[in-house]
Amino acid sequence: MKIAVLAGDGIGPEIITQGVRVLTALKSDGLKIELESGLLGGCAVDSAADPFPEVTCKLVNEADAVLLGAVGGPQYDALPRSKRPEQGLLRIRKALNLFANLRPAILYPELANASTLKPEVVAGLDIMIVRELTGDIYFGEPRGIEQRDNQRVGYNTMIYSETEIRRIAHVAFQTARKRNRKLCSVDKMNVLECTQLWRDVVTETANEYPDVTLSHMLVDNAAMQLIRDPKQFDVMVTGNMFGDILSDEASMLTGSIGMLPSASLDQNNKGLFEPSHGSAPDIAGKNVANPLATILSVAMMLRYTFNQEEAALRIENSVKKVLSKNYRTRDIFGQGMTLVGTIEMGDAVLEAL
Ligand code: NAD
Secondary structure (H helix, E strand, O other), X not given: OEEEEEEEOOOHXXXXXXXXXXXXXXXXXXXXOEEEEEOOOHHHHHHHXXXXXXXXXXHHHHOOXXXXXXXXXXXXXXXXXXXXXXXXXXHHHHHOXXXXXXXXXXXXXXXXXXXXXXXXXXXXXXEXXXXXXXXXXXXXXXXXXXXXXXXXXXXXXXXXXXXHHHHHXXXXXXXXXXXXXXXXXXEOOOOOHHHHHXXXXXXXXXXXXXXXXXXXXXXXXXXXXXXXXXXXXOEEEEOHHHHHHHHHHHHXXXXXXXXXXXXXXXXXXXXXXXXXXXXXXXXXXXXXXXXXXXXXXXXXXXXXXXXXXXXXXXXXXXXXXXXXXXXXXXXXXXXXXXXXXXHHHHHHHHHHO
């Protein structure tokens, strides 16, 4: 298992260090893991004047999976767009053809009070949102703002080919198979032809997965149901724009951004694994960042790229154990809990592991 490790900026190096400690522990238990570090984002701009240098491109192409911290920081905001750290993210996703974004929203019972919703609505929540990442209205042509009849008009194109829909549908059905075998596909077929095709192709693909129960939901209803009764969902699949919005909504149900991992996969389940949060420059270098989203991203890597379910569960159970022992970083801290820093949280996970 060749893993490229890109710590990035801000809290990136701190949280990645804890993720690497977990991988190193698994390696000493016998998993054949090779780690190699590289630069992405602001740190790459500083040293190579490019947020995604050629050497990093080579490293990630040769690796089986990538573990990423986060990129960005206020010191880079004034740079030309091509030099900004976030361009590194877009380019690495493109270079690796990562079309499937998997974002779980899990609320551990111990953290039920962190959500803004009533504990009985969200406690034990465990949803996976599968978002198509490289198509849809975000990339569709033609697009632009132009002058028509003496006024400015803005326009974009919502477009999906059946090949694009089918490949993300397969990822979603296979993901459902690794969970509770329930898949809800989200579209807006009552208004948009593009999403009528989405519904047709997802329905056709379902024939290959008779063991998975497929349902469909319109996106406006899905947004409402996520707040009303989120536990009705297991896996949801949707296009790039709807997925952008729904995955943020779902992650906020949990109230704790420092807890949420994510995976972006290509056709062969090679993937980039990273916490859902950013580089948090406001808390960088202070040993207060929560490393659990990164550690849980390592678990996703073992499950989705390497098919090491047992090792993935071991990590996830260790995180649960640490939470049940009431260890908390500042972002998830509450009365009666034990406040720990980034490193101490890593220590606790390793001990549980
Ligand atoms: P952010 O996610 O970095 O931070 C939002 C808030 O959450 C901050 O108060 C931060 O302290 C807190 N937070 C985030 N992660 C945390 C953790 N692990 N533990 C405890 N608290 C945590 O979002 P932002 O402030 O909007 O963006 C900061 C920078 O990150 C920007 O440069 C942005 O472009 C970049 N960014 C990068 C990614 C990525 O690398 N994938 C994603 C989003 C934002």
